[in-house]
Amino acid sequence: MSAAATASTTRIPGASRPGAGRLGASRPAPGFRHLQGIEALGAADPALPLGLAATLLAPLPPGRPLGRLLRASLPGLTIRSGWLQGELRLRGAVSGRHLVLALRLPDTMSEAGPGRLRLWHRTAQPGDLCVLPPGHELDGCLHGGLDYALVALRPPVLREALRRGEIALPGFDPLGLDPAALFEHAALHRPPATVAAAAMRRVTAALAILEQFGDSLSPRAESLLRGELLDALLAPLAAAQNRSRADGETQAMPEPVMDATYIVRLVEDYLTVTGAAAGGELPDIDTICGAFRLSRRSLARAFHDSLGLGPMTYIRLLRLSQTRRALVEARLGPAQEQDDAPSSVTAIALAHGFTELGRFAVLYRRMFGETPSETLHGSRRAG
Numbered sequence: 001m002s003a004a005a006t007a008s009t010t011r012i013p014g015a016s017r018p019g020a021g022r023l024g025a026s027r028p029a030p031g032f033r034h035l036q037g038i039e040a041l042g043a044a045d046p047a048l049p050l051g052l053a054a055t056l057l058a059p060l061p062p063g064r065p066l067g068r069l070l071r072a073s074l075p076g077l078t079i080r081s082g083w084l085q086g087e088l089r090l091r092g093a094v095s096g097r098h099l100v101l102a103l104r105l106p107d108t109m110s111e112a113g114p115g116r117l118r119l120w121h122r123t124a125q126p127g128d129l130c131v132l133p134p135g136h137e138l139d140g141c142l143h144g145g146l147d148y149a150l151v152a153l154r155p156p157v158l159r160e161a162l163r164r165g166e167i168a169l170p171g172f173d174p175l176g177l178d179p180a181a182l183f184e185h186a187a188l189h190r191p192p193a194t195v196a197a198a199a200m201r202r203v204t205a206a207l208a209i210l211e212q213f214g215d216s217l218s219p220r221a222e223s224l225l226r227g228e229l230l231d232a233l234l235a236p237l238a239a240a241q242n243r244s245r246a247d248g249e250t251q252a253m254p255e256p257v258m259d260a261t262y263i264v265r266l267v268e269d270y271l272t273v274t275g276a277a278a279g280g281e282l283p284d285i286d287t288i289c290g291a292f293r294l295s296r297r298s299l300a301r302a303f304h305d306s307l308g309l310g311p312m313t314y315i316r317l318l319r320l321s322q323t324r325r326a327l328v329e330a331r332l333g334p335a336q337e338q339d340d341a342p343s344s345v346t347a348i349a350l351a352h353g354f355t356e357l358g359r360f361a362v363l364y365r366r367m368f369g370e371t372p373s374e375t376l377h378g379s380r381r382a383g
Helices: 003-009 040-042 155-163 179-183 193-213 219-246 260-274 283-292 296-307 309-330 338-353 355-370 371-381
Strands: 031-035 055-057 066-074 079-092 099-105 116-119 122-124 130-131 138-153 187-189
Touching: 031 040, 031 079, 031 179, 040 055, 040 309, 055 309, 055 338, 066 193, 079 193, 079 219, 099 193, 099 219, 116 219, 138 155, 138 193, 138 219, 138 260, 155 219, 187 219, 193 219, 260 283, 260 296, 260 309, 283 296, 283 309, 296 309, 309 338, 309 355, 309 371, 338 355, 338 371, 355 371
Parallel strands: none
Antiparallel strands: 031 066, 055 079, 066 079, 079 138, 099 130, 099 138, 116 122, 116 138, 130 187
16 A cells, blocks of 8 residues: 555544645654765764764666655654665764664665665565664665664653553564664564564555554644554564563574674774774775685685675775765865965875875766765865
């Protein structure tokens, strides 16, 4: 069922159609924006500051956006929903202060179609719930399309909602277990299929109501919708935890295994510590292999299995993506004189390890569909 159809058949007490009343006028109305570049994933957002960085692994087809984002809020909740598409490496903290609950939805919106999403060491499928405590990193790789819904809230807000009985975790003894203790580690939870399907339906319906009625919800309707969203997102977590206990599985986080995803993460950290990721001198393959006691074949296989390309190719793409973010940051900073523009592009490219500027310009345009100078000055001229 489409979002519009779902909203039109769902009744929320106190909801009025946009324009019929402004009962929640103090709350910003939901709004959409297209994500045209990887820098948009980490764009400044006062409600949810993102530290998430993306590396584009393959060019997007001309004219195809990276994604679409719905920004909305309810009392105590920051809500983000939408879709992404492309070949992307995703890593970083989503928020330093919020608990983030993210549900993968069926991939129906992006032009790329259903995609393969890997979070940490597991493949995430529709209905899986990703839990990110404040300051914890997301570590993922996307190939294709991804639809998702994300709710962020402060841990005290969740504890208060549980205390007041606004939401309930099925199967948990409130006297014997603090549900907030489940959020100490970043994790991907897979509930039973029936629970996952119900959660996706409930979240989709709640988002459709929020999108259609905007800021014209009464306080009572806001409270109901807020409780519905939290309960729908926490139910898969409760079911996954109950199934783990029934199967005798340990609740502790497993020790990292030396699989492809973990090797890529180790190399990224190594490049960051040595300064190579940000434009310093690149270590050769033998140096990287020696640092982790890996053979060249094992290193190459890890990168191909996890990202679909070799380690040196990935490092070049990582630097290109970092260069783009730096150009965007320079564009959004204080205006520069026109005479300084060429040297600014040159300085940023050199700072990220691109010494052959002609070759850099060709690679950059091939990857992002515009020249470095257009990235640096395009939006300022438009403004």
